[in-house]
Amino acid sequence: AKADGKGAFRRFDPALESRVQARRSLEADLRRAIVLQEFELHYQPLVDARSGRITAAEALVRWRHPERGLISPADFIPLAEETGLIGPLGQWVLRTACAQAARWPARIRVAVNLSPVQFRDLRLAETVKAALAASGLAADRLELEITEGVLLADEERTLATLTRLRAAGVGISMDDFGTGYSSLSYLRRFPFDKIKVDQSFVRQLPGDAESATIVRAIITLGTCLGMTITVEGVETAEQFAFTAASGCDQVQGYHVSRPLPVAEFLSFVDAHEAA
Ligand code: C2E
Numbered sequence: 172a173k174a175d176g177k178g179a180f181r182r183f184d185p186a187l188e189s190r191v192q193a194r195r196s197l198e199a200d201l202r203r204a205i206v207l208q209e210f211e212l213h214y215q216p217l218v219d220a221r222s223g224r225i226t227a228a229e230a231l232v233r234w235r236h237p238e239r240g241l242i243s244p245a246d247f248i249p250l251a252e253e254t255g256l257i258g259p260l261g262q263w264v265l266r267t268a269c270a271q272a273a274r275w276p277a278r279i280r281v282a283v284n285l286s287p288v289q290f291r292d293l294r295l296a297e298t299v300k301a302a303l304a305a306s307g308l309a310a311d312r313l314e315l316e317i318t319e320g321v322l323l324a325d326e327e328r329t330l331a332t333l334t335r336l337r338a339a340g341v342g343i344s345m346d347d348f349g350t351g352y353s354s355l356s357y358l359r360r361f362p363f364d365k366i367k368v369d370q371s372f373v374r375q376l377p378g379d380a381e382s383a384t385i386v387r388a389i390i391t392l393g394t395c396l397g398m399t400i401t402v403e404g405v406e407t408a409e410q411f412a413f414t415a416a417s418g419c420d421q422v423q424g425y426h427v428s429r430p431l432p433v434a435e436f437l438s439f440v441d442a443h444e445a446a
């Protein structure tokens with residue numbers, strides 16, 4: 172045990188100590204990774220449900236750690252959010268995605284995920300516009316994906332930022348739709364042009380009647396509100412056939428392709444178009 176200032180004793184908890192240490196070392200690694208740009212973006216195609224053509228790709232960040240190899244975003248985005256490092260990381264993601272997409276065929280848009288923490292920055296709309304200007308990417312080729320967490324934070328400020336982005340011509344998608352608490356009221360209050368149906372509803376398709384009904388209902392609702400509907404997490408041919416037949420606009424998932432490094436993504440686009 173170690174003495175604190177007042178002479179009382181705190182118990183030394185080795186398990187806690189090593190957790191704290193592991194976190195500190197990951198944080199230090201993350202800081203360094205941002206400076207050294209150890210990140211890369213993988214792109215997962217979104218296909219038009221009717222024509223089957225690739226119309227967009229979602230940028231998904233990976234960390235190529237020098238010792239640990241490729242680390243998934245689930246393992247470092249939360250830490251980046253807690254430490255504020257999501258600011259510079261998010262900016263790198265935006266700039267890189269815009270710069271890469273600017274070289275793709277013009278009919279392919281790019282979708283970028285934004286963290287709720289990035290919305291605390293009043294300059295977010297300007298940051299997005301700067302990334303577009305620097306890359307030469309047309310604003311209508313960029314879609315920003317946000318989750319309910321963004322909307323929960325500061326409604327006025329978020330609405331102002333989203334309105335400015337929409338006015339600039341950028342698309343706004345509601346990600347993971349159906350998993351939160353107040354998704355329906357958000358559809359009314361915020362200027363979305365796209366809904367992404369969460370993968371959890373797709374897992375049990377087409378066999379599960381409840382899931383099938385929910386997916387169909389979300390597609391009908393979104394379509395009536397004039398929004399584009401993407402169904403995510405489509406893994407099988409049966410799920411693909413079901414979602415396409417349900418009238419959704421776009422399909423995304425392993426059945427079409429896993430997220431790919433940019434060069435492989437472009438080869439996939441070529442092969443897909445040729446097929
Ligand atoms: P998300 O935005 O919901 O992204 C979709 C996730 O589902 C991706 O995981 C993708 O690889 C995975 N996925 C796609 N199709 C399928 C499928 O058919 N089956 C299954 N089981 N999974 C599928 P990933 O790349 O590990 O990303 C996880 C989450 O990390 C993302 O969820 C997003 O919330 C976050 N994320 C990723 N990149 C970024 C980023 O650049 N910025 C921020 N703020 N968050 C990011």
Ligand code: CA
Nearest residue numbers: 229284316346
């Ligand atoms: Ca997403």
Ligand code: CA
Nearest residue numbers: 346347367403
């Ligand atoms: Ca999602």
Ligand code: CA
Nearest residue numbers: 318346347369
């Ligand atoms: Ca998610």
